Amino acid sequence: MKSVRFAEFGGPEVLQLVDAEEPHAGPGQVRIAVRAAGVNPVDWRIREGQVLGAHPIELPSGVGLDAAGVVDELGEGVTGFEVGDRVFGEGIDTYAELAVLSAWTHLPERLTFEEAAGYPSVVETALRILGEVGVRPGQTLLVSGASGGVGSAVLQIARDRGITVIGTAGAANQDYLRGLGALATTYGEGWVERVRALGRVDAALDLAGSGVIRELVELxxxxxxxxxxxxxxxxxxxVRFSGVAGSVPDALAEAVDLISRGRLHIPVEKTYPLADAAAAHADSQSGHARGRRVLVI
Structure with a gap:
């Protein structure tokens, strides 16, 4: 099978599409024929060797956590699913034609494979950080770097919970944030004053890593x-850095509930063929996303 792998830490250019041995589902796992794989910032952080403490790996390594596809192999003890089921979830080395998932659920009817591949990690992250920051209904949350995948999920989940959100993003994404129910403003010079003009801030999330921690504490x-x-x-x-994942099965269940109620939709900004994984990583690292980037197999 074809798989994207890297033999050394470095920039996007270290990603190579190679022939690899097929993985097989272990106990409590399923293998899928991958139709689409989500591209997450943690993917390129792993590729660069930034987060070895949380994600230890041995080189050469595959890449990718999120995927959607069709079940083609069931591990021992798996019930409620059959070969041929359409699913999405989280596993390892998902930038490949075949991948093993350790957490998954049935694909909601209203989602395409490309859309579904963009949900697992970002919804888990959004739910986790909303809980960790302790924001409650009736309060106001500031989200710095709000237009990407995690931001898109945070804004919609917060709105569903009765939390007011102020989101910062580039000028081109202001209408996008407003469409997700946020009070929107641009980053750049004077952004702190613009946020203050929109209201009191009870809690804040930094999703972009753009050097605004001191200002968020001030606000x-x-x-x-x-x-x-x-x-x-x-x-x-x-300030706390949140990097340890919570329950992915619980996050998938809540995602399906939100999607079914029409309360969550994360758009796919751009798709790439598997061979262009390096370009997808370069684009992800450049920022300014609106929704998700996805590899299509």
Whole structure:
């Protein structure tokens, strides 16, 4: 089978499409014929060797966590699913024609494979950080870097919970944020004053890692009400970095519920063939996303 792998840490150019041995489903797992694989910032952080503490790997290594496809092999003990079922979920080395999933669920009828591949990690992350930052219904949450996949999920889940969201993004994404129910403003010079003009901030999330931790603490008045998933230097400023995943099965179940109620939709900004994984990573690292980037097999 074809699989995207890398033999050394480095830039996007280290990703190579190669022939690899087929994986097989172990106990409590399924193997899928991958139709689409989500591209996440953690993928290129792993490729660069940034997060070896949370994601230890041996080289050469595959890449990718999220995928949607068709079950073609059931591991021992798996019930409620059959070969041929359309599913989406999280596993390892999903940038490939075949991948093993350790958490998965049936594909909602309203989603394409490409759309579904963009949900697992971002919904788990969004649910986790909303819980960790402790924002409650009736309060206001500031989201820095709000237009990407995690931001898109955070905005919609927060709205469903009765939380007001102020989102920062580039000028081209202001209408997009407003369409997701956020009070939107641009980043750049004067952004703190623009946020203050929109209302009091009870908690803040940094999703972009753009060096705004001090300002987020200033806006909330409490470093314990600020959380980042992107700034590795934040702990030096007393701000938590959230990098340990919670329950993916629970996140998938909540995603299906939100999708079925029409309360969550994460658009696919761009798709790429498997051979263009390096380009997908380069685009992801450049930022300015609106929704998700997905590899299509």
């Amino acid at each position: 909330t008045g409490d470093r314990n009400r600020v959380l980042t998933i992107a700034d590795l230097g934040a702990p030096e400023l007393g």
